Amino acid sequence: MPAATSDPEFMTITVQVKRYDPDTETHRWDEWQVQALPTWRILDALHEIKWEQDGTLTFRRSCAHGVCGSDAMRINGRNRLACKSLVKDLNPAKPITVEPIQGLPVIKDLVVDMDPFLQAYRDVKPFLIAHGNEPTKERLQSQKDRDRFDDTTKCILCAACTTSCPVFWTDGQYFGPAAIVNAHRFIFDSRDDAAEERLEILNEREGVWRCRTTFNCTEACPRGIQITQAIAEVKRALITRRV
Amino acid sequence: MATTTSGAGAGSRAGKRSGKKGTLYRGREGMWSWVAHRITGVLIFFFLFAHVLDASLLRVSQSDYNSVIDTYKNPITNFLEYGLTAAIVFHAFNGLRIIAVDFWAKGARNQKKLLWWVVGVWVVLMAGMFYPILAHSLHRIFGY
Numbered sequence: 001m002p003a004a005t006s007d008p009e010f011m012t013i014t015v016q017v018k019r020y021d022p023d024t025e026t027h028r029w030d031e032w033q034v035q036a037l038p039t040w041r042i043l044d045a046l047h048e049i050k051w052e053q054d055g056t057l058t059f060r061r062s063c064a065h066g067v068c069g070s071d072a073m074r075i076n077g078r079n080r081l082a083c084k085s086l087v088k089d090l091n092p093a094k095p096i097t098v099e100p101i102q103g104l105p106v107i108k109d110l111v112v113d114m115d116p117f118l119q120a121y122r123d124v125k126p127f128l129i130a131h132g133n134e135p136t137k138e139r140l141q142s143q144k145d146r147d148r149f150d151d152t153t154k155c156i157l158c159a160a161c162t163t164s165c166p167v168f169w170t171d172g173q174y175f176g177p178a179a180i181v182n183a184h185r186f187i188f189d190s191r192d193d194a195a196e197e198r199l200e201i202l203n204e205r206e207g208v209w210r211c212r213t214t215f216n217c218t219e220a221c222p223r224g225i226q227i228t229q230a231i232a233e234v235k236r237a238l239i240t241r242r243v
Numbered sequence: 244m245a246t247t248t249s250g251a252g253a254g255s256r257a258g259k260r261s262g263k264k265g266t267l268y269r270g271r272e273g274m275w276s277w278v279a280h281r282i283t284g285v286l287i288f289f290f291l292f293a294h295v296l297d298a299s300l301l302r303v304s305q306s307d308y309n310s311v312i313d314t315y316k317n318p319i320t321n322f323l324e325y326g327l328t329a330a331i332v333f334h335a336f337n338g339l340r341i342i343a344v345d346f347w348a349k350g351a352r353n354q355k356k357l358l359w360w361v362v363g364v365w366v367v368l369m370a371g372m373f374y375p376i377l378a379h380s381l382h383r384i385f386g387y
Binding site: 027102213214226228236 | 264265266267268269270271272273274277341344345346350351352354
């Protein structure tokens with residue numbers, strides 16, 4: 001393999017990471033220079049730093065292909081998945097900043113405690129609730145009924161949306177966009193019988209009415225879910241009591 | 244993967260500390276219109292404080308009311324008045340946009356277009372109100 005410096009495609013990028021040391025409970029910014037290809041993802045640059053320069057850098061990643069939702073970070077001031085953000089799309093001439101997602105307790109460097117986020121998800125009962133007799137065949141559904149909630153089935157629970165929300169930053173009790181998206185997925189499912197129950201949960205003080213329609217969640221979603229639209233649909237369902 | 248092409252520690256300046264705390268979230272039109280909505284809302288709220296106080300003077304004494312209102316008759320307050328109108332017009336039309344986002348099925352999808360409509364109407368109205376509101380001050384400052 002040719003050396004990086006002799007390959008005209010490689011360029012030097014600067015990566016600045018906001019780190020947190022749990023032993024001293026202090027934040028600091030560290031900076032590294034990495035030889036990177038324009039087609040590299042930010043995750044590749046972070047791997048390069050961790051594997052070749054500083055093994056103490058801590059971040060989460062699992063599948064590395066935009067499916068598992070482990071590596072949501074604030075990159076250049078915006079929530080994204082590190083495995084879906086290319087160097088060439090981020091103005092590599094300037095330092096690239098990487099911070100942990102905001103609003104959840106930081107455990108170390110870029111790793112945050114996802115428990116409050118996942119608790120809000122559990123609270124909306126994200127599973128099929130059907131009353132009456134079990135069908136002997138599959139639960140049939142028309143294409144139209146399936147399309148009704150298609151958009152909100154795409155969520156990967158990466159928390160990029162919830163931690164981009166100014167309401168969530170200041171009020172951690174707010175259910176947050178991700179929980180509402182996952183409630184929407186069942187509220188508008190014709191096979192589910194617990195829409196009322198979920199709507200009541202989201203009608204609470206910290207439910208959908210906290211949404212201020214800043215659209216940060218919609219912009220941040222790596223799956224392109226129209227989140228603010230989904231939240232507005234839940235608001236309308238609460239008012240009209242029709243799903 | 245090509246990570247091996249870069250030597251360990253090559254050009255690294257690890258440990259360099261900078262003073263910055265964190266980056267400002269780079270939200271887009273939706274976030275900034277929300278920020279502007281908040282700021283204009285607070286401005287209008289503070290104006291209402293002053294407005295309720297000076298208007299309530301009418302019940303106390305007419306001459307006191309007149310003397311307070313007289314202190315407003317200067318170009319600085321006039322420009323503040325124009326600023327207040329700008330805040331109210333933006334807040335009002337963006338409020339309609341937010342209602343559309345919440346209650347119109349296509350509102351959320353068209354929120355950016357709606358915002359540019361709000362800004363467009365705001366520019367036209369503010370341009371139209373420039374002279375009617377500021378005529379007194381313009382005469383006084385430029386003397387024509």
